[in-house]
Amino acid sequence: MLNYDFKWSILWADPYGGWILEGVVTTVKLGILCCIFSMLIGVVIGTFRITQFKPLRIFAEAYTEFFRDIPLLVQLFFWYFAVPSLLPEEMRIWVYQEIPDFEFWIVVVGLSLYSSSRVAEQIRAGINSISPDQFNAALSTGFSHYQAYRYIIIPLAIRLVIPPLTTEILTIFKNTALAMTVGVLETTFMSQQVEAYTFHGLEATTAACVIYMIITLIVVGAMGWIEKLLAVPGLIVRKGANS
Amino acid sequence: MNFEWQVISNNLFFLMGGLVTTFELALIAIAGGLTLGILVGMGRLSTIKFIYYPATLFVNLMRTQPLILVIFWFYFLMPLILGRPIGGFTSAVIAFTIFEASYFAEIIRAGIQSISKGQIDAAYSTGFTYWQAMRYFIIPQALKNMMPSLITQAVVVFQDTSLAYVIGLREFLRSANVVDAREMRSVELYLFVGLVYFIVCFSMSQVCKKLELKKGNA
Amino acid sequence: MKKKLLFSTILMVMLVFTTGAIAADTLKRISDSATFNTGVRDGSIPFGFHNDKNELVGFSVDLAKEFHKALEKKLGKKLAFKTTVVNPKTRIPLVANGNLNMVTGSATHTVPREDTVDFSVTFFLTGSQLLVKKSGGYSTVKDLSGKKIGAAQGSTNEKTIRNLNKSGYFNPSVKLVVYQEHTQGMLALNNGIINAYCTDGSLLAGMKSKVKNSDDYMILGEMLSYDPYAYILPENDSNFRDFINEQLIRMFVDGRYMKYYEKWFGANGVVPFPMTDDFRTLLKLQSWPL
Numbered sequence: 001m002l003n004y005d006f007k008w009s010i011l012w013a014d015p016y017g018g019w020i021l022e023g024v025v026t027t028v029k030l031g032i033l034c035c036i037f038s039m040l041i042g043v044v045i046g047t048f049r050i051t052q053f054k055p056l057r058i059f060a061e062a063y064t065e066f067f068r069d070i071p072l073l074v075q076l077f078f079w080y081f082a083v084p085s086l087l088p089e090e091m092r093i094w095v096y097q098e099i100p101d102f103e104f105w106i107v108v109v110g111l112s113l114y115s116s117s118r119v120a121e122q123i124r125a126g127i128n129s130i131s132p133d134q135f136n137a138a139l140s141t142g143f144s145h146y147q148a149y150r151y152i153i154i155p156l157a158i159r160l161v162i163p164p165l166t167t168e169i170l171t172i173f174k175n176t177a178l179a180m181t182v183g184v185l186e187t188t189f190m191s192q193q194v195e196a197y198t199f200h201g202l203e204a205t206t207a208a209c210v211i212y213m214i215i216t217l218i219v220v221g222a223m224g225w226i227e228k229l230l231a232v233p234g235l236i237v238r239k240g241a242n243s
Numbered sequence: 244m245n246f247e248w249q250v251i252s253n254n255l256f257f258l259m260g261g262l263v264t265t266f267e268l269a270l271i272a273i274a275g276g277l278t279l280g281i282l283v284g285m286g287r288l289s290t291i292k293f294i295y296y297p298a299t300l301f302v303n304l305m306r307t308q309p310l311i312l313v314i315f316w317f318y319f320l321m322p323l324i325l326g327r328p329i330g331g332f333t334s335a336v337i338a339f340t341i342f343e344a345s346y347f348a349e350i351i352r353a354g355i356q357s358i359s360k361g362q363i364d365a366a367y368s369t370g371f372t373y374w375q376a377m378r379y380f381i382i383p384q385a386l387k388n389m390m391p392s393l394i395t396q397a398v399v400v401f402q403d404t405s406l407a408y409v410i411g412l413r414e415f416l417r418s419a420n421v422v423d424a425r426e427m428r429s430v431e432l433y434l435f436v437g438l439v440y441f442i443v444c445f446s447m448s449q450v451c452k453k454l455e456l457k458k459g460n461a
Numbered sequence: 462m463k464k465k466l467l468f469s470t471i472l473m474v475m476l477v478f479t480t481g482a483i484a485a486d487t488l489k490r491i492s493d494s495a496t497f498n499t500g501v502r503d504g505s506i507p508f509g510f511h512n513d514k515n516e517l518v519g520f521s522v523d524l525a526k527e528f529h530k531a532l533e534k535k536l537g538k539k540l541a542f543k544t545t546v547v548n549p550k551t552r553i554p555l556v557a558n559g560n561l562n563m564v565t566g567s568a569t570h571t572v573p574r575e576d577t578v579d580f581s582v583t584f585f586l587t588g589s590q591l592l593v594k595k596s597g598g599y600s601t602v603k604d605l606s607g608k609k610i611g612a613a614q615g616s617t618n619e620k621t622i623r624n625l626n627k628s629g630y631f632n633p634s635v636k637l638v639v640y641q642e643h644t645q646g647m648l649a650l651n652n653g654i655i656n657a658y659c660t661d662g663s664l665l666a667g668m669k670s671k672v673k674n675s676d677d678y679m680i681l682g683e684m685l686s687y688d689p690y691a692y693i694l695p696e697n698d699s700n701f702r703d704f705i706n707e708q709l710i711r712m713f714v715d716g717r718y719m720k721y722y723e724k725w726f727g728a729n730g731v732v733p734f735p736m737t738d739d740f741r742t743l744l745k746l747q748s749w750p751l
Contacts, residue, residue, distance in 0.1 A: 012638060018347040065445060065448070066441070067449065068441050068444075068446070068448075069398075069402075069441045069444035069445045070437045070441050071402035071403070071406075071416070071440055072402075072439060073405045073406060073408060073416060074416055074433065074436050074437050075437070077416070077420075077429075078429075078433040078434070078437060080435045080654075081429040081433070081645075081648050081649070082429040082430040082434070083430075084653075085430060085652045085653075086430060086651060092652075092653055096609075096653050096654050097608075100636075102654065103638065133428060135734065170306075170307075174307075174308070174310075175309065176309075177309035177311045177312055178309075178311060178406075180311070180411065180641075181408070181641060182640075182645075183638045183639050183640055185639075187616075188309065188311060188312055188315075189639075191312075192315070192614060192615075193639075196614055196615030197555065199553050199554055199557055199574075199576070199577040199578075199613075201315070201554050202316075202319050203318065205312060205315050205316045205319060206311055206316075209308055209312060209316065212307055212308055212309060212312065213304070213307045213308075215307075216306075216307035217307075254515070257515045287579065304703075307501075311627060318551075319558065331545070358645045366587075386725075409641070410551070411503075411547065413546075419509055420502070420644060421504075421644070423502055424643075424644030424647060424648060425511070425513075425650060426673065427648065427651050427672060427673060427674070429648060429652070447546065
């Protein structure tokens with residue numbers, strides 16, 4: 001029934017093993033960079049969404065809807081093929097030729113922006129779930145608005161938001177796989193590259209699956225460790241609905 | 244930079260054909276994924292170890308994988324298992340159904356858990372069996388409770404269909420790509436693709452918001 | 462506990478997969494399913510591509526239709542003609558695992574590929590070349606040193622560029638950008654993301670002719686490799702291979718092949734590509750006595 005010639009040895013044969021390893025390194029680099037940028041942007045947009053200042057709120061809402069309602073693949077294609085042609089000629093040449101690994105960085109841009117909208121959403125949900133009593137209590141004890149945010153609300157929000165953020169980080173790592181469509185040499189790309197040279201697609205794709213499983217385990221473990229590190233004894237943190 | 248919007252109107256028929264394929268794929272994936280997801284979600288709450296462990300394994304395994312890899316995997320695997328060739332659309336449907344089922348399963352599981360135990364006790368005391376209770380009382384209520392999450396997930400499935408691009412399926416994004424290769428009008432075409440996706444997904448998420456408001460608090 | 466379960470499940474799954482390739486019987490499979498399922502290319506001009514009316518046409522598509530007619534005659538029944546679009550990455554696996562009966566596209570016959578699939582006799586002769594924009598001012602292949610060259614993943618052209626880099630032909634070495642298919646590479650070249658795109662000469666001529674700003678491009682003359690095209694066939698299926706070869710030879714001999722060649726590569730064809738003497742001799746020498 002299974003008319004297939006399995007050859008698992010290709011996975012560690014030279015040079016295919018080296019390629020897969022290269023791919024994993026690229027995936028990790030891509031994932032970490034996108035996490036950092038999307039967190040930074042996401043926190044900013046998230047706070048915009050709950051601020052009293054209406055224009056900022058509207059901007060942040062539009063931002064979130066925009067990036068969430070268009071598929072990531074379409075966004076990546078747009079950034080890679082379409083956007084640079086909008087730039088003036090000299091800038092375009094600089095972008096294409098002077099930036100090493102243009103493909104890698106354009107995916108960082110595209111994926112970070114996409115993920116930042118989702119992070120913003122999580123942060124908004126997190127801050128909203130904090131009872132206004134906390135804020136009022138802080139004010140009545142003499143904290144200023146800024147101090148209340150800085151010392152009470154934000155630290156509480158961070159601890160509340162770690163479980164959904166873990167999901168988000170995993171999503172970012174999984175989304176790095178889409179970079180293969182624009183020529184980034186990450187894990188999925190390399191598994192297909194091994195497949196192209198050896199024609200043993202099942203083994204190569206399985207290897208990539210196992211690699212993503214390992215990445216997931218590491219991320220979940222790391223976030224669990226961070227959560228323990230930041231835990232405040234006695235603080236009851238309500239687990240999010242999507243845990 | 245001059246824009247040539249007629250590239251869209253000239254190829255509208257072809258592009259819409261791709262959009263139809265996208266809708267077909269999305270609807271089948273949602274229906275299939277939801278059905279399978281209900282079963283797996285129930286399995287996740289089962290006390291029978293023989294059902295609980297495979298269901299949990301399945302869900303946790305699927306959630307570590309990028310969808311694009313799962314699509315490749317089924318594309319290679321399906322013909323080996325079935326012993327005969329199958330089309331791109333079929334293998335995409337299978338990959339999507341199985342993948343999305345794991346996400347639907349988690350939503351359904353949360354939905355079932357949110358229903359008070361009193362409901363199932365009442366059903367049993369009135370003489371219904373487990374399956375009847377599930378079918379007539381628990382699942383419908385769970386679905387109603389989780390409707391916002393389900394719609395959000397449906398929107399995700401709709402967007403994920405664009406990934407069928409990698410196995411050459413002639414869905415919306417790939418149709419635009421085919422036209423782009425000939426006309427070289429990337430900006431106009433991808434803006435159009437983005438706009439169409441945005442309109443569909445945004446309207447769905449608005450429906451979702453209205454539902455959430457009607458329910459009161461989530 | 463969960464981890465052990467995961468591990469043992471994976472182990473079990475792995476053990477289930479036994480090895481061993483069985484000889485395929487494609488003719489029987491085609492007869493049983495009443496379908497001739499062939500892979501075709503999209504964006505490989507003029508072997509398989511979408512024309513202005515968005516119909517899938519091409520030189521290899523026409524030859525595939527001839528195979529279909531011959532199959533119907535041989536098997537004595539009506540067969541459905543099904544085409545599946547493939548790209549350089551998927552074309553070989555899809556034949557190797559039985560998804561397709563054959564691929565009528567523009568694949569190069571190489572010795573490593575013989576491990577996984579079989580090939581028909583050579584039906585076309587060409588080699589790897591580079592397509593560049595005239596505005597780049599490149600005149601020889603070596604001018605591209607240190608620049609970006611694109612190629613399709615899994616194609617012989619990609620391997621050619623890699624080997625050239627390794628052998629030091631390019632100094633400094635070029636940056637190879639690998640795309641999923643030719644259409645993406647063409648887009649990238651048009652937008653200036655890459656400086657050159659490498660694929661077989663005939664395909665380049667086709668891509669250049671199809672694009673709106675055709676005059677902006679030129680093909681650099683030097684052939685970087687020898688690329689004989691053949692149709693991809695399932696491994697270990699002598700009967701089917703003999704059948705396809707017989708059909709090709711009949712077409713060489715009775716003039717149908719030249720008719721199609723004129724249609725697509727002739728002076729009025731989609732891609733003017735005069736037949737070289739080597740090419741003509743190759744067709745003659747491959748035509749075994751019928």
